[in-house]
Amino acid sequence: MKFLFIISLRNLFRQKRRNILLGSAMAFGVMILIIANSFSHGISDILFNRIVVYVAGHVNISINEGKGRDLPLFRDRDRLTKIAVETAGDKLIEYNEGVGIFLRAIGNGKVENLVLVGINTISRTLTQKQREEINESFKMLYGKFKDLGNKSIENPAILSKEKADALSVKPNDIVRVRYRNIYGQTQSSRLTVVGIMSNDNIFMQGVMFVELTNLKEMMGYRPYECGSIKLTLKEPQKDAADVADKIHSALRPGPAFILATAKVLNQDSSMNPDVSTSENKNSNPNTISSNNQNADTSPRVTLIPFMGNDEPLKKLMLSSFKLSSGNVKDVFGKDGMMVSDYLADILKIKQGDKLEFHFKPKFITKDKPEFAVREAIFSAVVKGIFISDDSTGKETIYMHEALFYPKFYENLPDLQSDSKFAFIPKEKASFKPALGTEWVLLDRSRSTDDLKQKLRAAGRKKIKAATIDVNSMYESASDVLKLENALNIITFTAVLILFFIILVGVVNTLRMTIRERTREIGTIRAIGMQKKDVLLIFVIETAILTAFASIAGTILAFISMAGLSNIAFQITDNPMGILLVKDRLHFVPTFIGIVGNIGFILFISIITAFFPSRKAANLSAADALRHFE
């Protein structure tokens, strides 16, 4: 083999000019291919790592509560972040809450629509890389980025020069904003402009930034609540999907229930459920009275939700429960509530009576004791009484999800400590699948389309529990990956045409070479070289030429990319600006991309060389020796 390699190599140098020309053409093709590939990777890197990851993180845990699935609210931030942080372990760099809001901003006589995004600048230690990224993203024309966290200023904010001009505001001016908070109430706030930034990225131009804690307060989040969680990983490409899978597994919900004391209210009261908490006791003296009078005698009950909006699950409930009073339509309707016959006896209640439930929420607001929610109270009308047994529990009340979840989420109970005393139906109970859980964990998506379909399906089911969805950047950005693939296919096709022309050259050169060396082929065959070795000589010759051309093409590509990266493009007010980094083209050559391209070219060259080489190998030695040019 070494001998064949030496012959092939020397044969290459025999026809220097011809091979240099052919090699140059191949090197040019390789150079174009690598530049095109690196450019498409660069675009993908910008979209992926600088936009998608900025918006959704490497791993994103998104939560939706509410009718339209558009309320990003999780009621137990510490629990969620603990699960996420412990699961990600040492693969995690940091986590952040993703909170943003569309709003109308009023400047000095001008009005503009903006997106207000919260950035955690206070409780966050930045790495050098993050500082560089922030400096790159926030090119401050006036003010300092760190002023976002200045507590002595009223809601400090940074906005782009374009929006500052549109609102006619200068540093230290006040911008009034009107928006809807997470509960749908219209609110207004004052923001102080502490910085104006220049940004070529058109997506960043319409965003105003404030400190995360300020924004959460504006939006009505309580201190223990959060929106979506974004995780930043050390090695996202390696770990993102795996971490997302593990977090998804760790987020399997437990059963939802409320351990409460139940009291009978005036049986003539309204059929509509009423809700109150001890914070508004002063405005509802009847509730205080009821509470005080029956505190010691009220039985402890477990309130359990059933998924009444899901028809198959509703039917499962219907088949599993026998009612001693009440009609099915009311009991399993959206205000439906059925009490066990055991409780009905104790409380001496019948269908149509109203019960009031008292329970202790997990979180008690300590910073404002005067408004502290020490005890949550709500009431609901008994729509039916079921015959209890061991599987249903005796001190149990089953509620339609639409009735249960608003009370459950508004004042989240401490399920962990309450579970010692609550009745939780066993897994083997026939109706267990129809019972509600703390939240609904959506299946992992594999693409953006998959994700959209899944959310539509969840919407159709009218799930009342909060939904949690765990995505890695690959699913969030699968459209970006598709775009990268499309770019790669376009560039690859263009380069393939180029290569087709070059390969015609390879075939022609080889045919000419074989013709010139026919007598030589006859000689080596006569001496005793096997056909396969003759074939190998020509194939190796082409492979060496291609390999040299590929190395030269790669070097040329890197030189060209370095040159192109030094040219600054001044693009403002143009979406194409997002394709630039620091006003320059962004190339991301990858080892796998380069090796893959060279491997492909080598493969094509060898295949192209194979057929004329085989023809040479199959020449009859006698005919070849008779050949004269």
Next chain:
Amino acid sequence: MNIIEIKELTKNYPLGSTIVHALRGIDFNIASGDFLSIVGPSGSGKTTLLNIIGCIDNASSGSVNIGGVEITKLNDKEITDIRLHKIGFIFQTFNLIPVLDVLENVEFPLLLMKNRSKSEVKKRAESLIDAVGLSEHIKHRPSELSGGQRQRVAIARALVTNPDIVLADEPTANLDSATGEQILELMKEMNRKEKTTFIFSTHDSNVIKYAGYVLKIKDGKMVN
């Protein structure tokens, strides 16, 4: 003992729309160690006969037995092996590999044998180069040698595998008469030293005197 036995050998090949009968029933045997000359005018079938004996062309009919092996029944791989191990070639136009130097050209057949050590190959090649008097040109490429020197390299290459038969197709045709005589003397010497059977074709009557035996051929037939 016969190293070559040929019976009723014919070779026809198409030339445009006609069939050329290059050999029309040749019968002869050659004993091991002979120094045989095949003579005849141009187009008589000398090269075709040598090509068939050298296993680089096929017979149309008849039998060709070389060293006890009927070569007309072998496949390409087996025939190539016979060429490598049993036959050496000396061509009229020398046919050296231009990208290899003298040593590499002589080593070439041994390297194709694959089961020889590098030092063994080199030692054997150098001894042959020394025997043909080219030790001082061992690193020269063919283009740096004279015609006579090239043919000496070809002789060394033909003998390096220690073959049973060396076939030389008009080995002196491209050389001046003095050099041609030197080459024939060298072949004769090698025939004596190595006990290798030499068969060479020629149409030069001055060359025939070197042959131990002469086989005359005309129009594809043997002539007494």
